[in-house]
Amino acid sequence: MFEIIRRDGLARIGKFTTKSGKTMETPALLPVVNPKIRTVEPRELYDRFGFRALITNSYIIRNTPKLKEEAQEKGLHELLDFPGVIMTDSGTFQSHMYGEVEVTNEEIVEFQKSIGTDIGTVLDIFTEPDWSHEKTKRSLETTLERTRQACDMKGDMMINGVVQGSVYTDLREYSASAMATMDVDVHPIGGVVPLMEQYRYAELVDVVMASKKGLNPSRPVHLFGCGHPMLLALATLMGCDLFDSASYALYARDDRLMDVTGTHRLQDMQSLDCNCPACRGISIEELRRMDKSKRSKLIAEHNLYQITEELATVRRYLREGRLWELAEIRCRSHPALLDGLRRLREYQDQMEFYDPISREGAVFYTGPESRNRPVYRRYLDRLGTRYVPPTRKAALFEDTQGKPYSRPYAEQFAKARRAGYTPIVVSPWGPVPAELDEMYPLAQSLFPSIPDAETETESERLTFLFMQKAGFETVIEGDKVPDDGTEEFDADKLRAKAVARYQFGNEAAEALFREPVELVTSRKTGKIRNVISDGEHVLSMRAGDGMYTLRMEGAKRIVSAVPAPHMRVAVSDDAVPFVSEGKNVFCQFVLSCDPEVRPMEEVIVTDKDDKPIATGRAFLIESEMRQMRKGMAVKVRSGSDDE
């Protein structure tokens, strides 16, 4: 039903297939079509704007005799003249707006089935942000009960099981975990419109992150009512896949234009200057003079173009592994959005699980908020637990713009090592030991040369803590290193082992570096290429990110030295022959996976008895492999049969 095609942390490009056999790519936005007022015709949404799905309201249709009759007779797709996926809402939002609705859950679910909806919605209870914890909890139970009922009734229709819980993170997680166990098909997060209307984006982040914690990763997550272009990057970054927008049309009727920087009232705007296909060539005066209905249509189209353009941008950054950057830029448009971005710091640990161990592009720093990214936390965590200092004396060097640091500092580092000092650079990442400086993300990152006070202070604090934790007994400034050192050292070997510890853990690194160790370096760049241990080629190093790929010989070493599940993905018997030949591992064949594995990390594929049969890179993490029904789990590099 839902397959992850590309990912950047929690964000994902997915392929969603309905039971009716329609497919759509996510992240996607579903325009809301009011069945009574069609500002833009559904057919136009499909043909001209490229929307492959929309939402309409089954409650309104059911309450409008003419529409009801036509929908039940011809079906919803013909009623709206829309060939794509149609999702229907159930009347919940009407209850939020106007109080009670006059329909039961059973009736509205049955009605949605009867008109041929692709994805119907339970009549969930909208939990308002100002509700008490107790009242919210009580209403959740009703929503869960109704969801169970709907799952039993759904037949060929897919069903939305809506996560509610007001602003209470415990209730959001509870509600999400309960939904994860039920037979729902899409996970909407509901009850968030008031938060968005009131610019309470920090709380929106709390709600989404708490929900994500409990949800089943094999189903698309729909942030109900979120469709403003300024929010799409942040929401996608948090792992939302589906969005919808009624505001494109509602705002248009109200002469409000949306773009990635916010909402602008026509009366306040000083110029239009918009290049979108709807506005191009039209001046603000002309737009103001248009008759109301023509103007509303034009503004609705403008709003839709802003949405499609931003969604395309979000997808592009996601594919390039740079979605954090885009979200950080977009969230500068309003201080309340910046609050949302800053609140993400509280979820750094949760996000770190999903963050790829390496990316193709460089890490661009956009401001102190960039330090909230999980890539920072990961580095500091692994440095703290997996780094073993080669000496007890440290020499501290300043950050320079030339990277890797060991290039501009070649002589100084060598001098320090001769004197028995381990060179450490005090960088915006915190402390960077010379051995690690070619590895992602350290060499593959760019910071401004004029530092901000927060990053400077934090970098010094982290270095101080690291000195203590790593057990350095002497610390001096790099330019105070004595001239007359005579210690011998092998910089390549120090680097080779330090990177292996960082990537695979200390035990595995010991097994991989059984003496005698020979390093093969590139004649052109001098960089490490292969690690030969005891005559066996166990590791190769990628030039791009300074990290290792694991060879079958290396995999065997790790399996014999380090108990399962470390770095393992075990597959069922029927997959063994294929994977041994070098075919990728698919979710349905995974028996178990090391819960410490991160996306893009080197893994050892084994059979059910922990016999290594292949090496590769994990595309998913344990919780995903366990719950996804479709898609690649491990991209296999070489199977045991290849060697």
Place this chain on the structure above:
Amino acid sequence: MFEIIRRDGLARIGKFTTKSGKTMETPALLPVVNPKIRTVEPRELYDRFGFRALITNSYIIRNTPKLKEEAQEKGLHELLDFPGVIMTDSGTFQSHMYGEVEVTNEEIVEFQKSIGTDIGTVLDIFTEPDWSHEKTKRSLETTLERTRQACDMKGDMMINGVVQGSVYTDLREYSASAMATMDVDVHPIGGVVPLMEQYRYAELVDVVMASKKGLNPSRPVHLFGCGHPMLLALATLMGCDLFDSASYALYARDDRLMDVTGTHRLQDMQSLDCNCPACRGISIEELRRMDKSKRSKLIAEHNLYQITEELATVRRYLREGRLWELAEIRCRSHPALLDGLRRLREYQDQMEFYDPISREGAVFYTGPESRNRPVYRRYLDRLGTRYVPPTRKAALFEDTQGKPYSRPYAEQFAKARRAGYTPIVVSPWGPVPAELDEMYPLAQSLFPSIPDAETETESERLTFLFMQKAGFETVIEGDKVPDDGTEEFDADKLRAKAVARYQFGNEAAEALFREPVELVTSRKTGKIRNVISDGEHVLSMRAGDGMYTLRMEGAKRIVSAVPAPHMRVAVSDDAVPFVSEGKNVFCQFVLSCDPEVRPMEEVIVTDKDDKPIATGRAFLIESEMRQMRKGMAVKVRSGSDDE
């Protein structure tokens, strides 16, 4: 020739008229047309893209016999088929690229005249960033000498007098000041292309700001070679009016696409998804498959659309007084751009002179860099010199999201005052005394509720310094104020006078608040509306920004109490009758102006004998009024004849 229509600090929307009578609006970009390879036809640039000016190279035309002949015969405009403004370059850039050029300054200036160029360029010497100070200085003298020669020769042609000086700020300022005294018509800043190519944006900021210091504000400033959309907001913010771009075509030939986030190589791009009129509907695969010349044309058009769209955005933010915000967002796209933005902090004082005393929109905070804006410096300066604490005891309150602070804190502030304490809020602006909290920019600003470490630390430091400087003897936390105070106070009167001191200075405020003082407040909002002193209506307060407008009676008070030039703009005799009737003051009639006046500040217009004849708001500052030949200097509110 050049008139400022709108402004936002150093940035300006201008109307530039050539000697040939063509007009164009600035900021504007001039596409560079290579007379031998026209990637996009000049006629298309005019008709389809709306460019009203272009640059071509007179040196290349002169060296190509066929073009030379045609240009001299029909004129440049017919040669290129371009009805707008044509600027020609002189061969200087060729000397930067290929060494010496075979033409003298006299020859190339004469040649440019002969082909009917609107704006010709001196054969200046391109100063490379790696040149020594001495070598640069020597070359400047040659450039200045050649510029003098060109000015003598120019006739009906306008002339570009290029500011050079490598990366030396003293030489840039020297060169700019010399150009300011000559009869040149446009002020290009040259020799910056290598800085931009090498992403040395902090130095670019140094060069532009040092040049701006010396230049004549009555002439447009052209940042030679700057045309990348990602730079336009920052460059306009620094007061550049004209830009040019050869890269739209050069990059296109090289399959590189520009947008506001940077330059993207077609081979690295994962998708196109561009809504610009050139790309719309075309996929990345289609673009890659196109034949070379068609693809180059399409990419060149894409690049031009990105430029025109960003220029429109820059103009919109400029008109809305929000250009700082846009520049701060754009500069997040690359850490080197962020360096440029951060370097602006060094020029806060220089920029403060041009920063309007009030804006229509609110100040949105985008990150710690926002504190570089001159609006911060202004507030702290005036607080330090013009604030008089009503008591010697201060009670400190935390920043809240509700503004003005005296609304959520109404009871606490009253309690503090009864106990003899002056309420001070520790805000992201630094300390904010309760008396000032309705005034721009304090109430008209938005910060995230989750503060960053730098702003928090700085805010505490500033508050500490202020406590000492203002002479507070006791400082306590707001929640420690004793309950039983009995001091009497008049909060409105404290506010009324504090704002007057802030706006007009202490001496003027004393004169305006001669007792008995009566305050007229709004029945609806309770806010101060009018100040009646000794029976005379001297001041009115605007609800929008909490600042005063000065009445004629107030103006007379100030003139008799505070010696000139405080707040004065003196006009010549021939303007007196008109201004007295309420007509605006134009530059050519200004005799002198208080050099402390900032844009949008209340001023008193006087005759040459310091007799007040009108009140109004300054649109320009002293240096501009003195040097501009055209345009409004003071927007007069009421003349003495009205009363």
